Amino acid sequence: MSDGLLVVPGIGWLLLFFFVPLLIIFVVSFGTKDATGHVVLGNPGLQNYIEASRPEFLPAFGNSVRYSLLTTILSLLIGYPIAYWISRHGGRHKIVLLILVMLPFWTSYLIRTYAWMIILRDNGVANSILMSLGLTSDPIPFLNTDFSVVLGMTYGFLPFAILPLYVSIDRLDDNLVQAGRDLYATGRGAFLHIILPLTMPGIIAAAVLTFIPAMGDYVTPDLLGGAQTSTIAKVVQVLFTSGRDWPYGSALGFLLMVITLAGTLFAIRSLRQETFA
């Protein structure tokens, strides 16, 4: 009985700060707005969801999926070796190295994104170095492109990927790898058939922790992107602010959430089946 009580604060927190706001958005999404922009719940209906499913949103949705997938894949590709190295070769300094991975979080995410603007813009650090070394004569337009958006997002989400990967890799019993080598497995074979499948839970967790927030990130594509890089999250933001249409924005946001979760669950299932097949 007393063990059960231990989850009460956690459940309470989730209920109050997660489920209740979600419920509010859900209820608002069925409402309409009056002429002055205030939410009206009097005649609920599905009109917002029908509006939100229009094909005009597909390019923005496509951008969101594209950026999030690229960010997730890059975070995994960069994060896995880092997590592996810290686990296998960190030794006494493992904790310090992990703290170094988390250190960027001590600075506001927005400020770090602005730092990327200063580095990537036409008269920024990157271009100044390239031009003073004589490698280029005109500035390369790094900023306001797909490249700068994915770069900024990967940078921001990398620690989210490294930590679950580290946990999963650290749990891996080295004896299993040794046993594999004893049975004439090559280094590559040991990785593909022993390490990778056994750390798959960590990879899945890292992918989920990167993909889902990336789908909702509107700040990074807004600051580092340009006229061609709009995302569905930005559309939701416009609806809530200059559009002053909270019910419509809520419906679109909810729809985005459901699609993202469904897609993620489907991907997890297929990955799991592939591993143990």
Place this chain on the structure above:
Amino acid sequence: MFIYNWDGYIGETTQKDFEKKYGIRVKYDKFPDASTQITKIRSDGAGGGYDLTYPASTDIAPLARDKVISALDLSLIPNIKNLGTSWQDPAYDPGNKFSIPNYWWTTGIAWDPSKVKEDVTSWAALWDDKYKGKLGMLSDQQEVFAAGAFRLNLPPNPTTDADLDAILALLKTQKPLLRRYTEDDIGDFTSGQLWMTQAWSGDWVQMTADKPNAKYVIPSEGAIRGSDTMVVLSGAKHPIAAHLWIDFNLDAKVSAANSNFIGYMGPNAAAQQYIDPAILGNPQLNPGAGIYNSLAELVTLEGAALDALTKRWIELTT
């Protein structure tokens, strides 16, 4: 006291001078665009925790109707006598019941003559594919659609679906040439990201601080003229301090100092003698009565009209 204003929209020492004179500490928060400001002050229906803010003149009527702002006690603002006669009883707020005029501006085109070799006189310059990837428009749906409307000789506050769709089609031809719908015209221009952009006149003056050769023009097809105001929010915890701030900013020297720093012309007749002649004598910043009266003002959009524009803005930008 809590103030909510645009970034870079006040004189360099105004806040410090006020704090020293009255011994009132000012917490000065900034917003990046008008929609953030309105959303925030409407969030609790009474100002979102602020005492004073700077809404556009077109926002006054809805804010007063919804009781987000309160009527001013003009007895606490003796410096109101400094305002020019045309500003003492403006059409958007008769008798200055709720607001005091702050600054006015035009929305035109700012460009860098070292990169853009031609003389710019028309909105068409922002559709020139020679400068693809270096052009910018403001991230403001009404301003962008107004620019398109001027090019097509349509009303700058379009209401009919036919007009809106025609403007949308024109703007869609521009989008591939744009680098950004910018929220920071000053920063993007001075960092060289944009060589030519739709910009507010006062922002151009601030651009010249880093790029002294930057030019600005009120395009020949027409431009938007806007003004904003100072208001006291209905939920203000320090309304008297807010009134003192308004009176302080209406002082001739303070008003001129603000104008000189931010580059916008003010409605303060008494301040004119202290304003930088470069601003006063520049027809782009201080156009003669002829051009001034031909400029158009944006109207406040609500309900179906707002939806119609927002729907097309989203279609354009996504």
